Amino acid sequence: MSAPPLDGIRVIDASRVLAGPFATMLLGDLGADVIKVEPPDGDETRAWGPPWWGDPADRRSAYFASVNRNKRSIVLDLRSSDGRDRMDRLLQGADLLIHNYRPSTAGRLGLDPDHLAARHPRLVTATVGGFPGADAERPAYDLLAQAVSGLMSVTGEPDGPPMKVGVALLDLLAGLECAVGVLAALVGRGEGRPSRIHVNLVETGVTSLVNVLGNHLATGADAARHGNAHPNIAPYEAFAARDGHVVVAVGNDAQFARLLGVLGLEDPDGRFATNPMRVVARPQLAAWLGERIATWDRASLTAALRDADVPAGPVNSVAEAVRAMGEGWTERLGGVELAPSPIRIGDQRAPLRRPPPRLGEHTDEVLAELQPRG
Numbered sequence: 001m002s003a004p005p006l007d008g009i010r011v012i013d014a015s016r017v018l019a020g021p022f023a024t025m026l027l028g029d030l031g032a033d034v035i036k037v038e039p040p041d042g043d044e045t046r047a048w049g050p051p052w053w054g055d056p057a058d059r060r061s062a063y064f065a066s067v068n069r070n071k072r073s074i075v076l077d078l079r080s081s082d083g084r085d086r087m088d089r090l091l092q093g094a095d096l097l098i099h100n101y102r103p104s105t106a107g108r109l110g111l112d113p114d115h116l117a118a119r120h121p122r123l124v125t126a127t128v129g130g131f132p133g134a135d136a137e138r139p140a141y142d143l144l145a146q147a148v149s150g151l152m153s154v155t156g157e158p159d160g161p162p163m164k165v166g167v168a169l170l171d172l173l174a175g176l177e178c179a180v181g182v183l184a185a186l187v188g189r190g191e192g193r194p195s196r197i198h199v200n201l202v203e204t205g206v207t208s209l210v211n212v213l214g215n216h217l218a219t220g221a222d223a224a225r226h227g228n229a230h231p232n233i234a235p236y237e238a239f240a241a242r243d244g245h246v247v248v249a250v251g252n253d254a255q256f257a258r259l260l261g262v263l264g265l266e267d268p269d270g271r272f273a274t275n276p277m278r279v280v281a282r283p284q285l286a287a288w289l290g291e292r293i294a295t296w297d298r299a300s301l302t303a304a305l306r307d308a309d310v311p312a313g314p315v316n317s318v319a320e321a322v323r324a325m326g327e328g329w330t331e332r333l334g335g336v337e338l339a340p341s342p343i344r345i346g347d348q349r350a351p352l353r354r355p356p357p358r359l360g361e362h363t364d365e366v367l368a369e370l371q372p373r374g
Contacts, residue, residue, distance in 0.1 A: 004031025028070030149205025
């Protein structure tokens with residue numbers, strides 16, 4: 001790719017852990033020059049291992065590597081006047097700063113938004129917090145945000161305890177929302193439009209409930225857990241086949257009719273004829289379909305449903321999912337095997353240009369690029 005979309009954009013990434021680094025990785029994938037500013041001890045996820053890529057002393061945990069490709073790492077101690085001075089010089093030539101410090105900490109480190117706006121009027125600033133409003137000083141990780149936002153209350157089996165999602169979903173969603181916001185701010189920069197972006201995990205979590213939230217707002221009723229089923233569509237869940245589980249995701253009545261055709265079932269009384277009828281009778285429907293699906297093996301059933309244009313597929317393990325992407329889907333760079341960006345620009349993937357950096361690997365290189373004062 002000769003000229004990726006964000007070529008020439010410089011991003012100063014002073015964030016840690018997941019939401020902020022995920023946002024800046026997306027920008028790096030799109031061609032931005034992302035400089036990861038780390039404290040002397042580094043991003044704490046460097047120590048979130050095993051497993052490791054290479055020598056554990058290099059502190060490239062698999063966790064850290066998963067969201068820090070296409071970046072350069074420098075070490076600055078922002079608790080010192082020298083570190084803050086160097087950060088100020090970095091920001092002189094930057095387009096965007098992203099961090100996830102709490103407001104009081106940001107102030108002590110010279111990253112207060114008002115201070116930055118006065119010093120660097122063309123700089124877009126983005127912050128990722130944990131809680132909104134008056135609780136902005138509260139620390140938060142994804143698990144806490146999943147709990148407080150209501151996401152855990154609707155995840156899990158109906159008769160089981162609340163469950164978190166298997167990955168730090170709200171960190172990822174907040175990072176994505178942050179990336180969208182900063183791209184909009186960069187487009188509008190210099191037009192008198194706001195250049196400060198803020199997202200927080202908890203509010204992202206509540207808004208990400210989407211249709212579940214919509215159901216509550218429309219009825220006033222609290223949401224319930226449905227396991228792998230859907231509150232508004234049926235059948236839309238996992239079923240046990242002879243050798244594993246299969247998901248059937250029927251979104252309309254025509255698909256349901258084709259599903260019955262594949263399974264060799266008939267609904268002569270029309271008790272499941274429409275989606276509202278199927279939702280009301282979900283337990284009976286699931287038992288009826290489940291009994292027949294249990295006689296199939298996964299591969300045969302998913303192939304038959306695919307041929308009938310019924311949305312369905314196996315419940316893959318992570319290893320099976322990676323294999324299903326095809327040979328050569330991952331790429332090895334700098335001793336680290338990385339998944340590609342899912343974004344295609346034209347007919348090309350956003351390229352992998354740099355492996356996840358070692359701590360401070362590019363400090364001398366980046367500081368040498370700074371213009372002298374005066």
